Amino acid sequence: MKTFWMTVMTAWDRFWFQKSDPIVLSVIRVLAGAILFYTHLVWTFELESFFSSDLILSDEHNEIITGTKFAWSHFNWVGSFGLLTAIHYFALICMFLYWIGFYTRITSVISLLFTISYANRAVGATFGLDQINVMLTFYCAIGPSGAMFSMDRLLRKRTVEVVPTSLANVAIRLAQLHLCVIYLFAGTGKLLGSSWWNGEAIWGAMANSEYQTLDLTWLAASPYLINLITHVSLAWEASYVFLVWPKWTRPVVIGMAFGVHLGIGIAMGMVEFGLIMAIANLVFVSSSLMRRLIGIVLSGVNEWPTAK
Amino acid sequence: MSKSNSRNKKNRVGRSQLETGDHTRGDGDSGTGPAGHQKNDNSHSAVDQSMRTDWTLRTRIIVSVLVVLHLAAVFSAPFAMPQPSSELSVGIDSVTGPYTSALYMRHGYRFFAPDPGPSHLLRYEVIDESGDVVAGRFPDKSNHKPRLMYHRFFMISEHFWGLGTLGEPVENQSQVDDLNRAVTYLRDNGFIDQADWLLGSIPPTSNEELEERQIVKVIKALENDGKFAAAKSARQNFERDRDGLATAKRHRKVWLAGIAKYLKQKHNGAVVRIWIQEHLIPDYDHILDGGGLDDPETYGPRRLVYSDEEVVK
Numbered sequence: 332m333k334t335f336w337m338t339v340m341t342a343w344d345r346f347w348f349q350k351s352d353p354i355v356l357s358v359i360r361v362l363a364g365a366i367l368f369y370t371h372l373v374w375t376f377e378l379e380s381f382f383s384s385d386l387i388l389s390d391e392h393n394e395i396i397t398g399t400k401f402a403w404s405h406f407n408w409v410g411s412f413g414l415l416t417a418i419h420y421f422a423l424i425c426m427f428l429y430w431i432g433f434y435t436r437i438t439s440v441i442s443l444l445f446t447i448s449y450a451n452r453a454v455g456a457t458f459g460l461d462q463i464n465v466m467l468t469f470y471c472a473i474g475p476s477g478a479m480f481s482m483d484r485l486l487r488k489r490t491v492e493v494v495p496t497s498l499a500n501v502a503i504r505l506a507q508l509h510l511c512v513i514y515l516f517a518g519t520g521k522l523l524g525s526s527w528w529n530g531e532a533i534w535g536a537m538a539n540s541e542y543q544t545l546d547l548t549w550l551a552a553s554p555y556l557i558n559l560i561t562h563v564s565l566a567w568e569a570s571y572v573f574l575v576w577p578k579w580t581r582p583v584v585i586g587m588a589f590g591v592h593l594g595i596g597i598a599m600g601m602v603e604f605g606l607i608m609a610i611a612n613l614v615f616v617s618s619s620l621m622r623r624l625i626g627i628v629l630s631g632v633n634e635w636p637t638a639k
Numbered sequence: 640m641s642k643s644n645s646r647n648k649k650n651r652v653g654r655s656q657l658e659t660g661d662h663t664r665g666d667g668d669s670g671t672g673p674a675g676h677q678k679n680d681n682s683h684s685a686v687d688q689s690m691r692t693d694w695t696l697r698t699r700i701i702v703s704v705l706v707v708l709h710l711a712a713v714f715s716a717p718f719a720m721p722q723p724s725s726e727l728s729v730g731i732d733s734v735t736g737p738y739t740s741a742l743y744m745r746h747g748y749r750f751f752a753p754d755p756g757p758s759h760l761l762r763y764e765v766i767d768e769s770g771d772v773v774a775g776r777f778p779d780k781s782n783h784k785p786r787l788m789y790h791r792f793f794m795i796s797e798h799f800w801g802l803g804t805l806g807e808p809v810e811n812q813s814q815v816d817d818l819n820r821a822v823t824y825l826r827d828n829g830f831i832d833q834a835d836w837l838l839g840s841i842p843p844t845s846n847e848e849l850e851e852r853q854i855v856k857v858i859k860a861l862e863n864d865g866k867f868a869a870a871k872s873a874r875q876n877f878e879r880d881r882d883g884l885a886t887a888k889r890h891r892k893v894w895l896a897g898i899a900k901y902l903k904q905k906h907n908g909a910v911v912r913i914w915i916q917e918h919l920i921p922d923y924d925h926i927l928d929g930g931g932l933d934d935p936e937t938y939g940p941r942r943l944v945y946s947d948e949e950v951v952k
Contacts, residue, residue: 347706348692348699373787380901387795389897395890396798401740450743455798455894456791459750465743497692505706509713516717516748524753535755538920540932541778541793542758544786548932551923600786 351500352618353478353493357432358625359506360439360476362610363467364430366603367442370464371419371426371449378419381456382406388455396454404452405445422449429468432481439472460604463611466509470614474502506614511572518569527565530558537598544600564591575615588612712738716745722876758793758918759800761898762941765908773906799894800915802887851881895945913945 374381384390390407409415422445429438446468450461477483478493526532534557537547550557567587574580589609596605613621692699712735718724719732732745739745761777775782778793825834854877861870899911917939921930925937 343703344692344699347703348694350690350692370787373785373791376785376788377791380905381791386897386901386904389893391893392890392897395886395893397740399736399740401737402743402745403741447741447743451740453791456794458790458794459748460787460790462743462746462748469742469744495690497694501702501706505709508710512710512714512717513748517750517752520747520749520752522753526754527752532751532755534923535920536751538926538932539755539758540918540937541760543932548926551926554923601790603787 347501347504348497349500350495350497351503352495352622353475353499354618354621354625355613355616356471356474356476356499356502357479357481358621359467359610359613360432360435360471361430361480362613363464363471363607364426364442366460366607366610367446367464367468368423368426368430370460370603371423371445374449374453375419375423378416379412382415382452383412384410388453392455393452397451402451402454404448406448406452428482432477432483435475435477435481435483439468439476443468443472458604460601460607463604463607466513467506467607467611470502470506470509473505474499476502503614506611507575510611510614511575514568514571518565518571521565522569527561530554530561533557533561533564536595539599542599542601545598547598567591581615585612585615711735713744715739717748720745720747721749755920757920757939759796760916760918761796761799762914762916763898763902764912765902765906766910767906767908773908795898796915799891800917802891802894803884851877891944899945899947910947911945912943912947914941915944916941 380386381388393404393407405418406415409418422442425438425441425445429435429442443465446461446465450457450465453461475496475498478499484493521527521532524532526535534550536542537550567584568591571584571588575584589612592605592608592612594605595608596602599605616624694702711731715728715731715735716739719728732739736745763775763777765773765775767773777783777796778789780789783789783792822834825831854873858870858873858877861867861873895913899913902908902911902913918933919937919939921932921934921937925934926932
């Protein structure tokens with residue numbers, strides 16, 4: 332019995348606290364940071380319409396839809412629209428600095444707070460993109476996401492070296508498990524829907540005019556193919572939480588994730604959501620593989636620590 | 640201090656190592672799970688040693704407790720919402736809710752579930768002082784750009800539909816009044832069954848009213864069949880939903896007032912009317928017969944949900 336508990340504790344220790352190379356977290360910061368910055372940049376076009384206290388997402392609307400005072404937002408505390416605009420540009424600057432990895436320890440936390448604040452205020456106009464933005468920024472703020480591919484590294488490269496840390500591992504592990512929770516409920520939620528069983532769910536998505544950016548209605552002539560895509564999509568999503576861990580099934584599961592999410596981005600006009608979900612799946616890419624991939628992408632750039 | 644420095648040196652991934660790709664000692668492979676070890680490598684023990692945490696047992700215990708609590712909170716939100724959900728899951732969510740709400744992590748994550756359904760549009764007309772009318776809709780591909788902004792407007796019409804529709808058939812009100820008078824007449828003259836039958840056929844003045852009538856009927860039918868557990872469950876759900884409906888009604892009113900004000904400002908208008916409309920998904924045959932996704936028959940009826948008083952008069 333004692334041996335059993337020792338084994339469990341050792342496994343727990345290794346799973347959570349073994350030191351980890353920060354490359355995966357750093358790559359996620361660069362990619363997700365770009366999406367984060369763009370997401371908030373787009374708010375600039377309709378800032379007043381959405382965030383004024385009495386227009387589309389009014390104070391009273393926000394109070395009812397969130398239903399809790401814990402869903403905080405700076406928009407609820409600042410009345411002057413001029414000041415809100417100034418704060419908006421300050422938030423954009425922070426997010427840009429976080430994206431390029433400048434004082435990442437500080438800018439990641441500030442960016443996280445702003446991301447939560449905007450999302451909590453914009454409930455009613457938010458969707459999965461905002462949820463994953465918060466999730467990835469949260470874990471990048473926990474771990475050393477500015478250790479590589481950052482201004483921090485460029486500015487301090489002579490004195491600071493890339494150090495594997497337990498904190499990097501904790502951040503990645505949390506992101507992995509959070510992503511599994513998301514797929515678990517996204518998958519099991521679909522099991523309640525009849526169209527996922529009769530094989531027509533994918534048709535419901537691709538024949539929706541409001542989403543459609545790529546015409547796939549020619550598939551109406553191949554209902555079996557629609558059925559197959561539906562069943563495979565559901566099987567993949569419902570089994571993700573189990574099959575993403577074994578090393579033999581992981582490449583298939585992650586490959587499917589990239590295919591599905593980028594497909595949604597291209598065919599259904601949700602490019603940002605498709606990309607952020609694909610980026611989130613990078614938490615399951617090993618640091619050694621990530622080094623090889625980065626080595627290929629940045630082979631001509633000597634400034635970055637790449638695998639040659 | 641010197642001890643800490645030597646430990647840091649030992650665990651460093653040197654720049655030269657990183658640049659040459661020699662990361663045998665520096666690759667924790669956290670993304671792969673515990674299987675990231677190179678078991679056939681002679682340097683196996685060296686890998687384990689260099690990647691072993693330098694956190695104290697106390698730190699590890701504290702972090703372990705924090706990650707377990709955090710992940711329990713992350714799990715509890717989609718476990719409890721949306722309905723149906725157990726009393727246990729709702730109870731746990733009520734404890735973790737403040738934490739997950741503060742982090743914007745209180746979500747159901749049911750993307751395209753249970754079924755990808757039809758879209759919902761908010762159509763509007765804005766009339767200015769001179770009587771000119773501007774018509775538009777949420778979302779609108781030609782006006783809401785970039786695409787992400789289009790999705791913001793799309794989410795507004797979708798979330799609004801989720802509150803239930805008012806759907807007040809103002810033009811049928813006199814007919815509804817006649818039928819209500821007929822029901823009263825039948826009841827007063829002892830034709831109870833006939834009165835109930837007629838009551839069920841009266842068009843609702845709101846979806847909530849229709850829903851309430853139908854649910855009460857279903858609950859009675861369940862009780863008559865001796866299915867008391869199902870009836871109890873239905874009654875509990877109904878009573879909970881009824882409380883939610885009151886909030887939804889207030890929410891619709893507040894939200895529409897904000898949207899109407901936005902439309903008036905944007906189009907320099909004096910009067911606004913807003914309708915909600917469902918855009919259905921056509922079936923295979925419709926497309927194979929040469930139909931399109933936006934054909935008129937794919938749109939449901941428009942239901943007026945907002946109108947300034949001036950228009951009503």
